[in-house]
Amino acid sequence: MAEPLRIALAGLGTVGAGVIRLIETNRDLLAARAGRELKVVAVSARDRAKDRGVDLSPYTWEDDMAALAARDDVDVVVELVGGADGPALALAHAALDNGKALVTANKAMIAHHGIALAESAEEQDVALKFEAAVGGGIPVVKGLREGTSANALERIYGILNGTCNYILSKMEDTGADFAEVLSEAQRLGYAEADPTFDIEGVDAAHKLAILAAIGFGARLDFAAVRTTGITQVKAADIAQADALGFVIRLIAMTDVEESDSGEPLLLQRVRPCLVSKGHPLASVDGPTNAVVAEGNFSGRLLFQGAGAGDGPTASAVVADLIDIARDEVGAPFSIPVAQLAAMQPTEPGHRIESTYLRFTVNDRPGVLAEITAAMRDAGVSIESLIQQGRAVDGGDVLVAMVTHEGPERCVREALDLLDGSESLTAPPLVLPILRD
Structure with a gap:
């Protein structure tokens, strides 16, 4: 068997701990599928003394996570710190500049800086993987990048934020209004103390911009995503939708159309919609995510599963590590950065x-x-x-x-x-x- 894939892990929250737990639990299975052992050699986080429910003693601890990118005994850096900028972005650039592969679950960082990171990865001929950034454990990035690669995609849309979906489906079940259900979601841990990014649609917009780039070969343009959240939806709207044969869901949607001159125009939009009860997305409830991709030969494809959580997200991270262990690099956004089209936003x-x-x-x-x-x-x-x-x-x-x-x-x-x-x-x- 080949030499182990040596991994440095930054960020030991629920997902980071989940990655270690998964690698330890499925060690032999992962080695068989990857063709070599996945071996964590070093970790870093803010609080060294915190009990994370996993044994960290086998791994070297780095107080400065930037040091992970400079270690000679590391092949790939896993960034699970979060945040579009700051330490996470610095670590990502340092890892790629040092010729290390990078795996991240950081959708904000990829949505804002994915082009620059992809250029660095291509220059260094190393992998940049971010399956866990969109849809948690759902293999939608791989599904679009590989599974639909023979198709011209016509439309990508879906439910990309579990917090909003939990709130809306809970309003359906209970008849309670938005503020009441949001408070319950925060108490149960489905919503952050500051839920703005979720309920205003920003989180879904980050993910949609990534999917648009992969699906349509469009240069990332997060600023062009039209975003409307769910804060104005009332219990009365939920009830009225039900009476009309619909449910309300926060839907992220992207497609491409041609201008009069033949230039591609990109639509990227996040907004609450009435969804017919006969539509596949209508039955997606709770904190579940789902993505529909419509290809010109494949027809309608549905990707559905847990959109967050330590187990599903760790599963996506480790799936990326297996690809890297197999020496599967590939263009991060399906095609080389230089070929991504700078599409103008459409006026719909x-x-x-x-x-x-x-x-x-x-x-x-x-x-x-x-x-x-x-x-x-x-x-x-x-x-x-x-x-x-x-x-x-x-x-x-x-x-x-x-x-x-x-x-x-x-x-x-x-x-x-x-x-x-x-x-x-x-x-x-x-x-x-x-x-x-």
């Missing part, structure tokens, strides 16, 4: 879709007429309209409607006409409809 106003709209309004005569007049003037056709009774905590009521299919820009024009109206007491909620 011409796209045809149905929309769910919810207005919070004063309960007085003429309000419905004002809303429907704005829809008429913007060319929006209303399929159904529901006005709910007076709220118990004030004089406002909710008006919900579903539009027929039409250009997305028409809904925006209608909302522009209503902007500043004294009848509206809160910003409208706009949820596109994703059917089967």
Whole structure:
């Protein structure tokens, strides 16, 4: 058998400890599959004395994690520190510059700095792997990079944030409102103390930018991802969606279209949607993630599984280590960095879709007429309209409607006409409809 793959591990939180536990538990199986032993030789973390539930005594401890990248007895550095910049990014660059392969679960770092890191990896002819950065234990990066490599992908979309999915599906089950379920999610550990990145869609946007680069050969452009979170979704919206035959999910979606001049335009968007109960994503509940990829020959493919957690994420990290042990390098984003296309973002106003709209309004005569007049003037056709009774905590009521299919820009024009109206007491909620 070949010499062991020597591993340095930075970050010993739940995932880092899970990686060590997995390697120790499945040592013989991993060696058989990799063709050589996976051997952790050095580790680093902030607190040396913390009990992590694994025996760290066999490994050299480095107080300065940057030292891991300079060790002569290390072939690959695993970065599990987190954060788009700072120590994690410095370690990543140091590892690659020193000719070490790099494995990371850091989606923020890859979304913001993946191009520079990939260029360094290519220059050094070493692997840059980040399966665990998207979808936890779901092999979606490998699935897109390898499993769909014979296809021209037409669309990639899915549920990429387990916290939001847990909150929305819990609201369905209990009828509770957003704030109440968020508090419970924080208590149970499904949501961070500061959940902003999750509930505002930023975490999903990081992952979507990575998938767009892999799936479409697009140069990473996280800044171009249009992002809307779930904070404005009410229990009443969940109930109304159910009555209409839908569930609400935070959907990340990307595709490519041609401009009039034939140039590729990239759509990257994260937003809550009404999802038809017959759609595969409708049954994805709790902290689960799922990604749909549509290829021109493969058709619709569904990748689904645990989107976080020490076991699933550690599994993805170690899968990358096995690839490296087999000397499988490859371009990090499917094709060399120089061939990635700098696609301009598309303006999706011409796209045809149905929309769910919810207005919070004063309960007085003429309000419905004002809303429907704005829809008429913007060319929006209303399929159904529901006005709910007076709220118990004030004089406002909710008006919900579903539009027929039409250009997305028409809904925006209608909302522009209503902007500043004294009848509206809160910003409208706009949820596109994703059917089967």
